[in-house]
Amino acid sequence: MVTIGDVASAAGVSRSTASYALSGKRTISPEVRLKVLQAVESLGYTPNAGARALATSQTRVLALLGRFLSDEFAPAMLQYILGVSNRARELGYDTLLVSEDDGAAALKRISDSRMVDGFVLLNVAERDTRLPVLRAAPQPGALVGLPGEPDGLDVFDLDFDATGSFMIDTLHGLGHREIVLVSQPEHVVERGGAYVWRLADGARRRADELGVSLHTYFGSSSQPAIGADLHRILDTHPTATGLLLNNEAAAAALPSVLAARGMTAPDDLSVIGRYSDDFARTFSLPFSAVDSAADELGRRAVEQLVQRIENRADDAPAHLELIAPVLHDRGSIAAPRP
Known part of the structure; x- marks a missing residue:
């Protein structure tokens, strides 16, 4: 050696x-x-990691706290994990993935052991039980996801409220006046998944301002249930000309649903989703979508965290960054048929 x-x-x-x-x-x-x-x-x-830790009080390890939840689409979570781990590696840090159900206890245990230099939190809830522990920890942290009370924390997220408004503006500008929004399951909201209602609220507010008829639904997060949900929703609103998806499982299921109904996008239905470009490539999705910026959010969180670690910037002001929606147009939106 x-x-x-x-x-x-x-x-x-x-x-x-x-x-x-x-x-x-x-x-x-x-x-x-x-x-x-x-x-x-x-x-x-x-x-040698142990010797280096003793000499510098640094481990060059970041803890990534996230969970693969059964009611959310697991491949979407992987995009955030890759963004964090890849950028950490580029900056000379290893990543410890922690997926325990009791995230607050895990964070305290790891913090007390001094086995990492900092934390990145995924699956951030509206009232996240990990945040009081993180605020009391000697190590800094960064969040991918906006909690209800972000004061004093470095936070990175997509601007979901603006995304909902942007989706409505885009279809309204093409002439659509009746639109359906399919979101994540309702218990994701009940658990604290504020991104679901933030996007829906933004869409509803803008639809009301523009006089657009917006029908909102919660959809399942897995097959075959989400396929049945989509069929039922489209049956209920046969005159709707636009479909918005804040549900990755729904986006993955939609091609087969449209094919079974003899429909195509955008000829019969204009479609806008919300998911990452990598996700679209993985599932060969032909739908235009607002990029969820999963990779970018993970990278920015790591960069901010490493800056705090290496510059000893504990007293620097907290950083809150909401990324504006960007549409990747894959040809699934157009003016509705007369």
């Missing part, structure tokens, strides 16, 4: 100089630092 002594010998410097060049704890000339880094690269040196 390659040691720091091997790196020092290859770089022609002392062991302590090589260590300082890597840790940054003392000023080292750019020339010497370059020699050390070149030796690290050529020898394939990896610092």
Whole structure:
């Protein structure tokens, strides 16, 4: 196994100089630092995590707290996890995925053990029980998802209220006057999934302003139930010309539902979903969609968290960022037929 002594010998410097060049704890000339880094690269040196933690009080590990919930579409959650883990790796951090049901207890246990440098929270609820624990923890954290009380926390999310309004504006501008919105299951809202009602509220408010008839429904999160839901909803509103989907399972099921009904988008129904571009590619979805920005949100949360960790910026103002909706037009929206 390659040691720091091997790196020092290859770089022609002392062991302590090589260590300082890597840790940054003392000023080292750019020339010497370059020699050390070149030796690290050529020898394939990896610092011992335990020794590094003792020397620097850092583990270079981030805890990612998220759950795969049975009533939400698991592949959609993976997009957020990949965004966090990929950006963490690029910045030199490993990721510890924690998926326990009792997230508050898990966060406290991991925080007390000092086994990570910071936390990224997914599945953030309106009144999330993890937040009081995070606020009391010595390590910083970042949230992907907007809670009801974000004060003092770094938060990143899609602007779901603006997304709902944007979806209505887009179809209204094309001439649609009767639209259906299918959201996640109702118990997602009851559990604290505020993104569901934020998008629906934004859509409802804008529809009322524009005089658009909007029918809202909660849909199932898995097949075959969501397919049956879509058939029932379309049967109930045969004159609707637009369909909005804030439900990834519904988007994945819709191609087969439309085919079974002899319908196509946008000829018979204009469709706008809300999911990531990667999700659309994975399931070959032909529908225009507002990008949920899962990867981007995860990356931004990690960047903010690492900045706090490395700059010791505990007293810096909290950062709240809501990403504006961006439509990926895949040709599923058009003016309704006369």
